[in-house]
Amino acid sequence: MQKVFIITGANRGLGKAFVDVLIKNENHFVISISRSQSEEQKTFAPAYFYFLKTDLAENTLGKKLCLLNDLISNEEIYFINNASIIEPITKIEHLDEDAIDKMISVNIKSTMMITKYLLSHFNDHKLSFVNISSGAANRAISNWSLYCASKAFINMFYNVAESEYEQHKFFNIDPGVMDTNMQKGIRETDFPDASNFKNLHEEGKLKLPKDVALEILKTIL
Numbered sequence: 001m002q003k004v005f006i007i008t009g010a011n012r013g014l015g016k017a018f019v020d021v022l023i024k025n026e027n028h029f030v031i032s033i034s035r036s037q038s039e040e041q042k043t044f045a046p047a048y049f050y051f052l053k054t055d056l057a058e059n060t061l062g063k064k065l066c067l068l069n070d071l072i073s074n075e076e077i078y079f080i081n082n083a084s085i086i087e088p089i090t091k092i093e094h095l096d097e098d099a100i101d102k103m104i105s106v107n108i109k110s111t112m113m114i115t116k117y118l119l120s121h122f123n124d125h126k127l128s129f130v131n132i133s134s135g136a137a138n139r140a141i142s143n144w145s146l147y148c149a150s151k152a153f154i155n156m157f158y159n160v161a162e163s164e165y166e167q168h169k170f171f172n173i174d175p176g177v178m179d180t181n182m183q184k185g186i187r188e189t190d191f192p193d194a195s196n197f198k199n200l201h202e203e204g205k206l207k208l209p210k211d212v213a214l215e216i217l218k219t220i221l
């Protein structure tokens with residue numbers, strides 16, 4: 001039976017690494033909910049890849065999710081909640097309302113919307129929800145208030161979901177520190193713990209997104 005993978009933020013970083021691995025299996029159909037596609041993704045056959053162009057910071061996701069009904073028939077569905085932003089990295093007193101709204105939309109609201117949609121429209125399917133979490137969900141990092149709190153929020157949201165829907169699977173997975181643009185942004189920002197992240201990079205301790213994607217897929221499939 002074909003497996004459907006819905007991945008947010010699938011154009012680069014860890015999300016793209018998931019696509020790179022999954023697309024090699026012809027029993028997989030990947031739906032990318034992202035703002036753009038990589039050049040390679042533009043060449044993928046429609047039978048294996050669908051690009052649902054969405055900016056998760058905008059309130060347009062709700063209307064677009066009904067497209068999933070046309071794309072999915074009776075397959076097993078995996079939702080990989082991957083898209084995330086970490087900015088603004090700053091003290092709480094400097095947070096502005098737009099930044100708070102954007103973080104809530106991208107890191108929290110979109111996840112809840114997609115999860116709710118799948119549970120209400122595809123509850124008779126075999127569903128797996130994979131939240132790409134972070135060590136920051138359980139560790140307070142100065143100047144990362146929005147990011148830490150957003151990661152903790154979805155962890156708990158999925159813990160509650162697991163208690164409500166025993167027939168489905170819910171994972172909160174910390175991928176570890178990876179060599180992506182998010183880490184580059186962290187290294188370029190000044191905050192109390194910044195040197196730790198610079199050291200991890202200099203010591204070659206960052207994981208490759210492809211290795212992480214393979215490791216996570218081994219756990220969930």
Ligand SMILES: NC(=O)c1ccc[n+]([C@@H]2O[C@H](COP(=O)([O-])OP(=O)(O)OC[C@H]3O[C@@H](n4cnc5c(N)ncnc54)[C@H](OP(=O)(O)O)[C@@H]3O)[C@@H](O)[C@H]2O)c1
Nearest residue numbers: 009013014035055056057082083084134177178180181182
């Ligand atoms: N990198 C790490 O060390 C690390 C550590 C722990 C956890 N994580 C988690 O791992 C996941 C993947 O992170 P990453 O390192 O691959 O990050 P990344 O390189 O910054 O990629 C983030 C992805 O999210 C997408 N995204 C951001 N804002 C969006 C929006 N408004 N609408 C739609 N998509 C949006 C980006 O798309 P655009 O190109 O359109 O911006 C991109 O595809 C995240 O959940 C992150 O919190 C990462």
